[in-house]
Amino acid sequence: MNNHQKIIEYKGHLSYEEIGTLLNRMTLRLSDMGLKLPVKKRIYSVMVEILENIYKHKSDIINETHLSSFELEKEGNEFKIESGNIVERDSVDSLKTKLDLVNSLDETGLKELYKNTILNDKISEKGGAGLGIINIAKISGRKINYDFRNINGQMSYFTVNVKLKF
Amino acid sequence: MEPYIREATEFTPKVHFDAETNIFELSGFSRPENVIGFYKPLLNWLEKYQDEVLVKNVDFDKSIITFNAKLTYFNSASSKFILDLFLELFKFQSKGNSVVVNWFYEDGDDEILESGEEIADMVGMQFNFISY
Numbered sequence: 001m002n003n004h005q006k007i008i009e010y011k012g013h014l015s016y017e018e019i020g021t022l023l024n025r026m027t028l029r030l031s032d033m034g035l036k037l038p039v040k041k042r043i044y045s046v047m048v049e050i051l052e053n054i055y056k057h058k059s060d061i062i063n064e065t066h067l068s069s070f071e072l073e074k075e076g077n078e079f080k081i082e083s084g085n086i087v088e089r090d091s092v093d094s095l096k097t098k099l100d101l102v103n104s105l106d107e108t109g110l111k112e113l114y115k116n117t118i119l120n121d122k123i124s125e126k127g128g129a130g131l132g133i134i135n136i137a138k139i140s141g142r143k144i145n146y147d148f149r150n151i152n153g154q155m156s157y158f159t160v161n162v163k164l165k166f
Numbered sequence: 167m168e169p170y171i172r173e174a175t176e177f178t179p180k181v182h183f184d185a186e187t188n189i190f191e192l193s194g195f196s197r198p199e200n201v202i203g204f205y206k207p208l209l210n211w212l213e214k215y216q217d218e219v220l221v222k223n224v225d226f227d228k229s230i231i232t233f234n235a236k237l238t239y240f241n242s243a244s245s246k247f248i249l250d251l252f253l254e255l256f257k258f259q260s261k262g263n264s265v266v267v268n269w270f271y272e273d274g275d276d277e278i279l280e281s282g283e284e285i286a287d288m289v290g291m292q293f294n295f296i297s298y
Contacts, residue, residue, distance in 0.1 A: 041277045131242035
């Protein structure tokens with residue numbers, strides 16, 4: 001039996017309204033699958049943070065050959081979220097540092113980091129509070145797999161892979 | 167002082183802050199496109215409420231402020247501002263006003279419950295957790 005199920009797939013330029021549409025579609029699909037509220041909320045939260053991250057970078061660079069992508073699939077008793085989007089090369093180092101830090105921490109460490117960040121960090125111009133990645137790690141309880149592929153001197157393609165187990 | 171009222175939208179929660187009754191409500195879903203634009207006016211309103219309403223209350227019986235939070239979802243950028251709202255309320259409490267926070271969560275919604283517990287812990291206030 002094939003227990004590999006694609007729930008949501010998206011490729012293109014993501015608008016704010018489109019995020020809403022994808023979230024609504026995902027909620028309906030998960031309800032059809034008979035999942036309980038806490039499970040749905042966990043998937044929902046991770047999906048929001050990832051989609052909003054893509055959206056925050058959207059207006060900076062438009063590149064037709066490296067479109068933003070998002071995928072949610074179920075494999076056995078695991079949900080897998082994969083995303084890809086362009087980021088400026090200048091932000092690669094700070095993103096890497098943050099992801100490595102988050103991946104090195106256990107549940108207690110993540111809670112502490114979340115607390116310090118929410119109490120001390122300012123909201124950026126793009127509306128980011130620096131909490132998205134920490135939140136994803138907190139909810140997933142697993143390492144966040146990521147990769148940066150060099151496109152040119154200014155741009156990299158950033159892919160993220162998050163797994164949620166139930 | 168005029169109340170601050172915003173109806174809920176697909177992306178933003180309902181806000182009903184009333185200086186007459188001292189009852190504040192924040193309910194629904196929070197994922198504003200412009201999170202600063204949505205939450206900054208609420209924080210400004212609370213500051214004005216402190217300056218215009220609370221400081222003028224010289225009675226022995228200070229105001230009893232009730233904050234009803236009935237959120238169904240908020241993204242991480244919103245959580246930063248929701249924390250700021252409660253930090254303002256904590257200031258009111260530190261000045262001798264009594265602040266009652268009712269944090270509602272749907273039965274089984276661990277995420278909203280835990281978020282409330284985290285906020286209560288961070289601001290150092292006691293919340294009433296009420297399931298529905």
